[in-house]
Amino acid sequence: MWRWIEEHAAARPQATAIGFEGEAIAYAGLQRRILACTAMLAARGIGRGDRVAFLGANHPAQLVLLFACARLGAIQVPLNWRLAAPELRFILEDSGAGLLLATADMAEAAHRALPPGCALLAAEAAEADAPAPAAMGGDDDPVLLVYTSGTTGRPKGALLDQRAVRTNALNAEHAFGLTAADRVLTVLPMFHVGGLNIQTTPALMAGAEVVLLPRFDPAAFLAALAAHRPTLTLLVPAVMQALVAHPGWAAADLSSLRAAGAGSSEVPLPLIEAFHARGVPVQQVYGATETCPIAIVQTRAEALAAPGSLGRPALHAAARVVDAAGRALPDGMPGEIQLRGANLARGYWQAPEATEAAFRGGWFASGDVGVRDAEGRYWFTDRLKHVIISGGENIYPAELERVLRDAPGVAEGAVCGRPDPRWGEVPVLVVVPGEGFDRDALLRHFAGQLARFKHPRDVVVVPALPRTVLGKVQVEALRALARGG
Incomplete structure (x- = not known):
């Protein structure tokens, strides 16, 4: 996946890759930052399979680190900045991260969470003057270790390799019609696979522009719409509700948006209708941390044809509905949704029993109940897990x-x-x-x-x-x- 940036930097060096707080980072500039970060990691002894954590609100440094890890075959561990210090410390210790990069506003939280044996570095200054070593990472190398809340009271790390991230990006490219002409507005946190992988990394694969907001704020979102004229964005129901309730919603110009993705198992129909009434189709995306996450998704046409459905299996994914014994059920019969594809995680970090329970015969057991209708669309109905x-x-x-x-x-x-x-x-x-x-x-x-x-x-x-x-x-x-x- 590191080749995405390298190739765009060679073909379209001045095209904007990331817009952030008034700065436009061209693909050539992004490639230089990635090489400098790669050199820094290598100088600190980071190599294939090593874990490097990131703590911060949405920031270009997280994407720079991700692609630097991909070059080395190392693994990024994105940390949820909303977690308390003991929760962060558990993830750092469980993952065995040897290095933590934190943005300036998270420095205090990083110090409180830092376990022995883990070095701390300012994310904004993660570079070195030395030449970057030759790229080693490839499809088979894990690149993301993303922790998801655990049913046993401790989070589990889902291990995603570069093939999964690339497959997920292809699924997104197909579902959203992503091209280099697009501009994606990213407001959801990139410590989740939703904010990171539903549109952000796919946009960089396509050579599009990503506009990053550090955090979601309804006024800032509407201002970014006016200033940057994005073609795509990704939301969740709570964010949609905040936008619809904002005083500026009625007068906001949404005409640049071709669609809005909605990352949730169930999006209330009134919220979908509020966006459709403003001419913005809501494309629902279904999946989990363990699926990178795009597994079932609506295209723009499907969003308009069947509001509220999850959509159909993504281009490079498969889905089925099964009974308690794992037998496939006919259309119209509710059962557990199971998912399969090259976008699946390899399993859970150092948790073989949990991996065996969730990944069965190549299928990931979602823990969600749903039905498939006669047209092949999936609909969410309930959750098996007590989440x-x-x-x-x-x-x-x-x-x-x-x-x-x-x-x-x-x-x-x-x-x-x-x-x-x-x-x-x-x-x-x-x-x-x-x-x-x-x-x-x-x-x-x-x-x-x-x-x-x-x-x-x-x-x-x-x-x-x-x-x-x-x-x-x-x-x-x-x-x-x-x-x-």
Whole structure:
């Protein structure tokens, strides 16, 4: 994948690759930065298979590092800057990262999270004057280790090789009609495969321009629309809701946008209709960290023909719906969605049992329930996994329950999602109070241990948790209690 930038730099050196905070970085300039970063990494002993972490809001330095790692056959570990220091430290230790690059605004957080044996470097100054070594990385080399929240309370690292990233880019190119003439506005965080790989890296493969906003802000987004006239962008439901509710939405000129991708398993139809009413088709994208992520996707025509569907399998991917025994189901019958293709992760980092459970016979078990209709379109219906999706972020109850176990004044407790008009879902504690129970103190207990977006929003007090005869907490009964609370 490192050849993408090298080839565009040779063929169209002055074409803009990245726009960021008033700076236009041409493809030739981007290639120079990549070579300088490659030289710096090599000088620090980074080579094939070594892990290098990145902590920062959206910044050209993350893309420079990604392609430098690709040249060396090294692996980038993007870190979620919303995580608390203990969460970041766990990922750095679990991945075995020997080097952390952090942007200036994340320097303090990086110092707090830094484990022994991991060096820290300013991301903006990650270069060396020495010549870059010869490129070694290829399709078979892992290039991304992206951590996704784990059902056991600890995140798991999905290992994606360069072939997966290239295949994903081809899927995006086909679905969005990406060419060198496009300008992509990236506002979703690139520590997720969605913000990084649904449009951003595919745009660089195509030779298009990427306009980076450090973080999403509705006013900044609308200003970027006017200033840069992007042809494509990627959103999630919480971002779409913030835009539609913004005072500037009605007067905003959206005419440059050919389409907006929507990275979520379920996008509320009223939000889709709000964009369609402004002439912007919403192309839904379905997948997971483990699929890089594009696995099922709508083309522009499909977005207009079947709003709300997930679309059809991407050009270089396959999908099926299966029953509990793994047998393919006929159209119209709900079952688990499974995915296959060269875009799949190799598995989970140092977690063979989890890999075996999720990747079965070449298929990735999504944990989502869906149906395929007679036209071959897929529709999301429910989740098998007990996951909360809040503002586009996955929150696993086990993460909160691990912290809840140490909370004073709680005899027992569990965590589930509650529908929320702004975020889609929010986490709620359902607890049996013990001696010294204090609701406000319980909510404060999560501060500094988990990212703020994972913090519970409410506490529902019950005399006993709903359980099966075997003692397992009944998830649906728990959710009913949370809704009623």
